C-alpha cells in the first residue's frame with residue numbers, strides 16, 4: 001500500500017502476516033535493491049541497525065543470490081562497546097551473517113571501540129567519506145532502520161539535542177536511554193539523503209508507536225517520523241500485530 005505524506009512524499013507500507021513473513025519480504029527487498037544498485041552503479045552501500053533487524057536479516061540474506069563483493073556495509077548506529085560485548089551490533093552481524101557470506105573484512109566498516117566515543121564518531125565520519133566519492137553528503141543506497149517503543153530510530157531519541165544536528169554525518173551520544181549509554185549514530189541529514197530508507201517493526205508492543213509515527217501528529221515529531229528521504233523511497237515492513245492500530249483505509253485488505 002502506498003500513501004502520500006505531507007509534502008507529497010510517497011511512503012510504502014507492507015503489511016505482513018508475522019515476523020517471519022516480514023523477514024522474508026525484507027530480505028527479498030534488500031537483495032533486489034542490492035542487485036539494482038550493483039547493476040546501475042557497480043556498488044551497493046547499505047547501513048544496518050541493531051536490535052531485531054539482525055534477526056530479520058541473518059537467516060534469510062545468506063540464502064539469496066547477490067554479488068557480495070560489491071557490498072559496502074556500514075552501521076546506522078552502533079553501541080560503543082568492545083567487540084566481545086554481546087551488545088555489539090557489528091559482532092552480532094559478524095557472527096550471524098558475515099560468517100555465512102562472501103563479505104571480506106575490508107567491505108565492512110565497524111565502529112572503533114578503542115577510541116573515545118567522541119573520537120569514534122569523527123573517525124566513522126572519515127571512514128564513510130573514504131568510501132563515498134566527493135565531500136558532499138553521503139547518499140546510501142539503502143538504510144535499514146528499527147523503531148524503538150519510544151519512537152527512536154538509530155540512536156536518535158525523542159527530545160535529544162542530537163535530533164537538531166545538521167552538520168555532522170555521525171554523532172555520539174553518552175546518555176542513551178536505551179542501554180548501553182555510549183553510541184555513535186548517523187544523523188538526519190545522512191538518513192534523509194539516502195536512496196531508500198526501510199523500517200521493519202513487529203509485534204503488538206510496537207502498534208501504538210507505529211500508529212503515532214505513521215498516522216499521528218505528535219509535535220515535535222518523533223525521530224522515526226523525521227526519516228523522510230528528500231529524494232528517495234521510504235518503506236515500512238510491519239507484521240499485522242504492529243499494524244493493528246493503523247486506521248488507513250487502504251490497509252484494510
Ligand SMILES: O=C(O)[C@H](O)[C@@H](O)[C@H](O)[C@H](O)COP(=O)(O)O
Nearest residue numbers: 049050051052146147148153154
Ligand atoms: O542498536 C540499536 O539499538 C538500534 O539501532 C536501535 O535503533 C533499534 O533499531 C531500535 O531500538 C529498535 O530495536 P528493536 O527492533 O529490537 O525493538
